[in-house]
Amino acid sequence: MTDQPRPAAGPAQRVLLGIAFMCLAGLLFPVMSSFAKILGADYSSLQVSWARAFGHILFLLAVFLPRYGLGVLRTRRPGTQVLRSCMLFTSNLCHFFAITFIPIAKAAAISLTAPLIVALLAWPMLGERTTPGRIAALGLGFLGVLIVIRPGTALFHWASLLVVGSATCYAIYQILTRRVAGLDSPETSAIFSSVIGAFGMLLVLPFSWITPQGLFDLALFCGMGVLGAVGHWCVAKALGLAPANIISPFQYFQLLGSVAVGWLVFGDWPDAGIWIGAAVIVSAGLWIGWSQTRKTRAG
Known part of the structure; x- marks a missing residue:
């Protein structure tokens, strides 16, 4: 009796699988951020960002080259891939520098704007049309950001603006990932995604390099690369399975992971303003995702 080919997963199953990959990424990134925050006390953000990118490249090459060969390095959109890499490196650099000054949970709450920015840019960059209701939800989400940042008060910290910049770059990275998803493999x-951070930074790294001070620090540097590599592979996989404006809101699992890591490792617990602002941002993002899913089902 011959084996029959397995039927391809239907649209609903592909969307659910994409959501699962995005949730897994949202659990890995907070741990990576905790490593970066610990290292940021003794090393420059440039070195920390380079180590994350270089470790990312080495780990994925070790995993993928034996299985796929050199063909895994071929891309149909080299320019888009380089731009993706630039956006991700800039996002990481801004984020890692910011969390040396502010708690991880606060940075994570501000980073939740990335899915909202994806929804905002999905129309001009991907042709995924939006609606007045979704635009209103975007406005509500950015109001949540103001609640978290609280500009003009004693609780405001300028590093919060770096996280906004990080979220914007990460949103563009996701949009570009979606654009190459049908052409290049995850x-x-x-x-x-880490080519620029791993190799471009070699030009300036000697000016900020500090040799790792012990095996613990070295393990943290290496761990960032592995966690980042697996996390971003999950993001690429997720965005290849379902539309960006459906998948992106499920990054919100990252907030719970960030709160847990911040509390367990650094003793930081978010205040009421961060919880309220985060709830507003999450609500806006989930409404956008739900409305898009309802439209897809209706179509």
Whole structure:
């Protein structure tokens, strides 16, 4: 009796699988951020960002080259892949520098704007049309950001603005990932996502380099690369399975992971303003995702 080919997963199953990959990424990134915050006390953000990118490249090459060969390095959109890499490196650099000054949970709450920015840019960059209701939800989400940042008060910290910049770059990274998802494999996109950070930074790294001070620090540097590599492969996989404006809101699992890591490792617990602002941002993002899913089902 011959084996029959397995039927391809239907649209609903692909969306659910994409959501699962995005949730997994949202659990890995807070742990990576905790490593970066610990290292940021003794090393420059440039070195920390480079180590994350370089470790990312080495780990993925070790995993993918034996299985896929050099073909995994071929891309049909090299320019888009390089731009993706630039956006991700800038996002990481801004984020890692910011969390040396503010708690991880606060940075994570501000970072929740990335899905909202994806929804805002999905129309001009991907042709995924929006509606007045979604625009209103975007406005509500950015109001939540103001609640978290609280500009003009004693609780405001300028590093919060770096996280806004990080979220914007990460949103563009996700949009570009979606654009290459049908042309390059998730494995190819995962490798290229850190090319600029791993190799471009070699030009300036000697000016800020500090040799790791012990095996613990070295393990943290290496761990960032592995966690970042697996996390961004999950993001690339998720965005290849379902539309960006459906998948992106499920990054919100990252907030729960960030709160847990911040409390367990650093003793930081978010105040009421961060919880309220985060709830507003999450509500706006989930409404956008729900409305898009309802439209997809109706179509």
